[in-house]
Amino acid sequence: MKTKLQFLFIVLVLFTGVLPVLGQATNFCIAPAGNQFVLSWQTTVTSCVLQSTTDLASPSWVTATDAVPAIVAGKTAVTVTNPSSARFFRLYYPNPPQVAGMALIPAGVFTMGDTLDGEGDAIPTSVMVSAFYMDVNLVSLSQWQGVYSYATSHGYSFVNAGTDKAANTPVESVDWYDCVKWSNARSQQAGLTPVYYTDAALTAVYTNGDYPTTVYPNWAANGYRLPTEAEWEKAARGGLSGQRFPWGNTISESQANYYGATGGYSYDLGPNGYNAIGNYPTTSPGTSPVGSFPANGYGLNDMAGNLVEWCWDWYAAPPYPTGSPYLGGTDPRGPVGLSYRVVRGGFWDYLANNLRCAYRDYYNPYGANSFFGFRCVRGL
Numbered sequence: 001m002k003t004k005l006q007f008l009f010i011v012l013v014l015f016t017g018v019l020p021v022l023g024q025a026t027n028f029c030i031a032p033a034g035n036q037f038v039l040s041w042q043t044t045v046t047s048c049v050l051q052s053t054t055d056l057a058s059p060s061w062v063t064a065t066d067a068v069p070a071i072v073a074g075k076t077a078v079t080v081t082n083p084s085s086a087r088f089f090r091l092y093y094p095n096p097p098q099v100a101g102m103a104l105i106p107a108g109v110f111t112m113g114d115t116l117d118g119e120g121d122a123i124p125t126s127v128m129v130s131a132f133y134m135d136v137n138l139v140s141l142s143q144w145q146g147v148y149s150y151a152t153s154h155g156y157s158f159v160n161a162g163t164d165k166a167a168n169t170p171v172e173s174v175d176w177y178d179c180v181k182w183s184n185a186r187s188q189q190a191g192l193t194p195v196y197y198t199d200a201a202l203t204a205v206y207t208n209g210d211y212p213t214t215v216y217p218n219w220a221a222n223g224y225r226l227p228t229e230a231e232w233e234k235a236a237r238g239g240l241s242g243q244r245f246p247w248g249n250t251i252s253e254s255q256a257n258y259y260g261a262t263g264g265y266s267y268d269l270g271p272n273g274y275n276a277i278g279n280y281p282t283t284s285p286g287t288s289p290v291g292s293f294p295a296n297g298y299g300l301n302d303m304a305g306n307l308v309e310w311c312w313d314w315y316a317a318p319p320y321p322t323g324s325p326y327l328g329g330t331d332p333r334g335p336v337g338l339s340y341r342v343v344r345g346g347f348w349d350y351l352a353n354n355l356r357c358a359y360r361d362y363y364n365p366y367g368a369n370s371f372f373g374f375r376c377v378r379g380l
Contacts, residue, residue, distance in 0.1 A: 016374040021148025038070050039089065040077035048091040049172050050078060061090065096380065099133045105235045105377075107131035112233050112325055114358040116244055121317035122358040128330040129234045134227065135375035137290035137301050138170035138309065144182065145171075151185035156207045158182070160368045166280070169287045170302070170373040176310050176341045176365035177210040179226060180375045186376065192219075195225040211366035218313070219333070224376040229313040229342045229360075230325040231377060236303040236345065236357045238296030244356045246296035246303045251355060252278035253277075256305035257288040257348045258355050268352040275305075277350045287348055287373075302345070304355040307373030309345045316361035340364060347371040 039050070050067050053059040067078040096104055107130045113122035141164040148162065158178045162171040174182075184194040184206055196206040197216045206215055217225065227235065238246045244267060245251050252269040253260055257278050260270035274285035277292055291301045313334025316324050325332035334342070340362035346355035349371065353359065363372070 003061060015081045022272065036079050036081050036210065038072065038077055039067070039093065040070070040072040040075035043074065043076050047095065048093050049269075050089060051092050052087055052089050054087055059088070063355070064089065065129065073302050086169060093131075093380070095136075096131075099378065101136055103136050104128075104380075105132050105134055105231070105298055106239075108234075110234050110237060111241055112230055112358075113127050114242065114244075114356075116358070117353055117356065119356075119358055119360075122360055123318060123326055125326050125328045127230050127234070127325055127328055127332060129230055130331050131380055132227075132231060133378045133380070134231070134235050134298075134300060135377070136295070136299060138307060138373045138375050139182075140164075140168055141171045142167035143171070144174070147182055147186045150189045151182065151207075154188070156181055156183070156185050159210045160208070160246065163370075164287060166289070169280070170290055170307050172287065172307055172370050172371055172373050173271040174374065175210065175367045175368040176226075177213060177215075178368070179310050180215055181206055181208075183224040183226065183376055187221075190224075192223040192378075193221040195221045195223045211364075217333075221380075222379060224378055226310055226312045226374060227377045228325070229311045230332050232309065232311050232344050233357055235298055235300055236296070238298045238300065238303070239296060245355060246300070247294070251304070251352050255293055256302070256346075256355060257292070258305040258346060258350055258352060259348070261351050265352045275348065283346060305346050305348060305350070307345070307347045308350075308361060308371055309374065310341040310374040311342040311344055313342045315340045315342045315360070347373075 024334050050064045051061040052064045053061050064080060067080050070077040070079040088252050109126055109128050111124050111128045113124040144162045158181060160178050163169055163173045166358050178308060180196050187194045194205045195217050197218060198204045198206050200216050202216060202218045236246050243249050247255060250267045250269055253271060253275040257275045259274055260268060260272045262268050262270040262272055277288040278285045280288060287306055293301060295301050296303055315337055320326045321335040323332065323335040343361045343363055346359065
């Protein structure tokens with residue numbers, strides 16, 4: 001992410017273990033001071049090491065030994081001598097805290113989208129995503145019910161109560177608005193700051209109402225929220241690049257809950273028909289228990305199949321409007337004020353092509369069909 005002070009050749013780059021809040025202009029600052037410059041960041045960010053490199057293509061990160069403590073009101077700050085050549089900095093977090101039930105998705109640049117199978121609305125582009133935590137599993141029915149009970153006894157209301165076959169299968173039939181309110185309730189139950197509000201001043205926590213409520217996110221809040229579309233795809237790829245699925249280029253029913261059709265796709269290894277694991281605990285096809293399949297490289301389950309997952313973004317195909325992650329950039333959060341919200345991942349009745357990491361779909365945010373589920377993320 002280039003700063004406005006480009007003449008200093010300074011870039012803050014967020015890699016594995018880097019706190020994403022430092023990428024926000026209000027939290028991380030670079031200021032010239034004669035032949036030096038001052039780096040400053042929030043005092044709440046601790047246990048980090050300032051590192052630098054002169055080559056981003058093949059970086060060799062070393063501790064910035066010339067960083068001298070500086071005084072900036074309300075900030076942690078250091079002064080560094082102005083280099084004569086390009087120099088890049090990062091705050092490296094060697095031991096990020098663990099969050100129960102969540103996996104740390106490292107910061108970094110990845111290629112979002114692909115055209116492997118003729119996908120027309122996911123034109124590949126390079127996107128920078130800051131580090132974040134993501135639920136290892138889809139929100140299960142029992143997890144949903146626990147927060148739902150807290151929420152409804154603390155002034156929240158929902159259009160949909162959420163359903164599924166068993167406590168350890170993912171909750172389904174929840175619309176986008178209910179998932180957003182539930183995320184706020186989960187935050188408050190855990191003593192965290194809610195992310196979603198009903199006013200631009202971010203003072204009225206979103207607890208009631210459905211379509212067409214305008215929802216305003218506080219991206220700096222530490223609470224639970226829906227992933228952006230870029231966050232979701234980076235997480236789904238599990239650190240791999242250019243692959244169809246979270247684990248590679250082929251798919252089988254030992255890896256995901258979907259409808260096999262080996263005659264339709266060369267990369268579908270089947271077997272054909274509904275995955276028998278989805279019959280649990282009934283004889284009808286449907287969702288499988290969360291965590292039934294091997295995790296991807298980031299430790300996430302069901303990033304392909306079982307249920308489609310709500311994302312924050314409004315959906316837009318080419319030509320991409322302002323804000324679309326397919327225009328590249330850092331931490332894109334989608335366009336504003338369109339008609340449909342993005343869903344990702346495919347579900348148990350979808351064919352293999354709809355389970356690819358790059359596959360995009362969209363629905364009315366007030367829709368609560370039986371194939372909608374979700375999982376939450378949190379910033380560091």
